[in-house]
Amino acid sequence: MLLEVENISKKYENALTPAVSGISFTLDEGQWLGLIGESGCGKSTLLRILAALEEPDTGLIRLNGKKVLSPAWKLIAGHSDIKLVHQDYQLMPRHTVWENIAYSLRAYKPEYQRKRVGELIERCKLDNLSDKLPAQLSGGQQQRVALARSLAEIPMVLLLDEPFSNLDYTHKNAVRQQIVEMIRENGTTVIWVTHDTAEALAFPDTLALMRDGQWLQTGTPQTLYHQPNSEYAANFWGNANIVAADALAQIWPQFSIFQQKTGNVCLRFEHLELQPNPTANTAQARLLQTRFLGHYYEIDLLLGENLRLTAKANTLPNNHLLYATFHPDTLIWL
C-alpha cells in the first residue's frame, strides 16, 4: 500500500460544520482516485491536508509506511514526494515560460533540463509561448505552464486540483490526453479533484463522491454511475429521471416488477427508448421539448396526465406522439 489515510477531519475556526470529516482510504502505487462533489464539499481542504500543507484536527497519513508530518511538525510545510498542482498558478512573474518550467529542474544537468523542458512544452502545447512572461499569457495558457512545471519532476503522489478547469475545449482534450499518458507512463499515484463529471468517469480507477466533508460513495466510476447509493448520488451524474415507482407502474402496468417493489427509482435518460409505433411494452408519450446536444438529443416527454420524463435519442423524432419503453433491469432502485 503506497498511501494510507486514516480518519482525517478538519473544522476551520468559526465554521459551524467540519470542512472534512472522518475520511479514510488507501491507494496502491499507480492507482488513480478521482474526487468529485459540489462546490464547498471539502475537496481542496482534503488535498491540502494530504499534501501536508494544511493542519488536520485528527488523522494520520502514511506514505510507504512512513508518517507524513503535518505542517505543525515542520519548518517548511509540504512533503517532497507529494506534490499538489494548485488552481492558482503561482508562476514566477519575471521569468519566461521556459524558465518557469526549468526552475523545477534546477538540480539537473543542463542538457537533461533542456530535453525535459522541451518535451513538456510540446506535451502542454506551449510551443510558441516559451519566451513569454506569465502576464502576457491568458488564464488557460498560464494553467498549462503551471501543469508543465508541476510535472517536470513527477512525484510519487500527484494531487491535482482541477488541473484543466481553465482550458478551452480543444486544449483541454489535447493537453489532458498528453498529460494523462505522461503520468500513467510514470506509474505515479494520483488524486484528482474535478468538477467535470465526464472527466471523473473517464480517467480515475476509483471515484469518491463527497458531500458536506464526507465520502458519500466510493467505487469504480461504473459503480457510481450505475449503482448510486442514494437519490443525491443518482442525480449527481445528471441524465436521471427520478420518480416514484408507482408513477411508472401506472403508465407501464404490464411490468411485473412494480408489484414486487416500491419506492423511488432512477431511470437514466439513455435507458428510456423511443419508437414511432406501439409494441407490447410501450406507453404513449407526448413530445414536449427537444434539446440538441451535439451527438444526441434530449427529448422531454409527457406520459399520461402528468409524468414528465426525459429520453436521449440519436435523431430528432418526426412525430409529436411517440411510444416509450425501458427494460425493467435498467431501473435503479433508490
Ligand SMILES: Nc1ncnc2c1ncn2[C@@H]1O[C@H](COP(=O)(O)OP(=O)(O)OP(=O)(O)O)[C@@H](O)[C@H]1O
Ligand atoms: N481557509 C479557510 N478558512 C475558513 N473556511 C474555509 C477555508 N478554506 C475553505 N473553507 C471552507 O471549508 C469548506 C470546504 O472548502 P473547500 O475549498 O475544501 O471545498 P471544495 O470542495 O474544494 O470547493 P470548490 O469545489 O469550490 O473548490 C467550505 O465551506 C469553505 O467555505
